[in-house]
Amino acid sequence: MTETPAVEGWFTTGSEPALIASKCQACGTLAFPKGVDYCRNPACDGEEFVDAELSRTGTVWSYTDAQYQPPAPYTPTSDPYQPFALAAVELPEGIVVLGQLASGYGVDSVKVGSPVELVVEPAWTEEDGTVKTMWKWLPTEASKGAQA
Structure with missing residues (x-):
């Protein structure tokens, strides 16, 4: 039996799973679910993001x-x-x-x-x-x- 996430890329699996947010490289704002189109901080024009695991x-x-x-x-x-x-x-x-x-x-x-x-x-x-x-x-x- 194969297990796979219902929403690919939103969370990790294993013994210590975590939600995956996007982190704006310009201001550090975290967003979940991941969004890479724009920074969710209205005061930021950041357009570069990295994945960041959130607290469990x-x-x-x-x-x-x-x-x-x-x-x-x-x-x-x-x-x-x-x-x-x-x-x-x-x-x-x-x-x-x-x-x-x-x-x-x-x-x-x-x-x-x-x-x-x-x-x-x-x-x-x-x-x-x-x-x-x-x-x-x-x-x-x-x-x-x-x-x-």
Whole structure:
């Protein structure tokens, strides 16, 4: 079984996965998802960027549950659709990244300010057997015992 990222170039895999941002060479501004067309800092005209790995840990800034099935290109993993939890996570770099909570965790597993860690999990399986993976946020404090 082959595993491959669902979005190529946005995150690394392995035992210590990381999100990959673009870093402006002129001012150092980080942007995720990666964007190489322009600097996201309105005061900068930078046009040269390098990849930069973001911190693997952060704190929950906000969270919700997806009670409805998102539109394409979302690929449902169950039929019927099963709701899942989403968290906006603030990283030490000052970037807020939206992502699904790790499998088995729901909105009862986190609160604003909860620490989380980046993990990579299978998202769906293609017809050819290729497993697509995606980054998710794993609660890392005592509240993680409240799995969904």
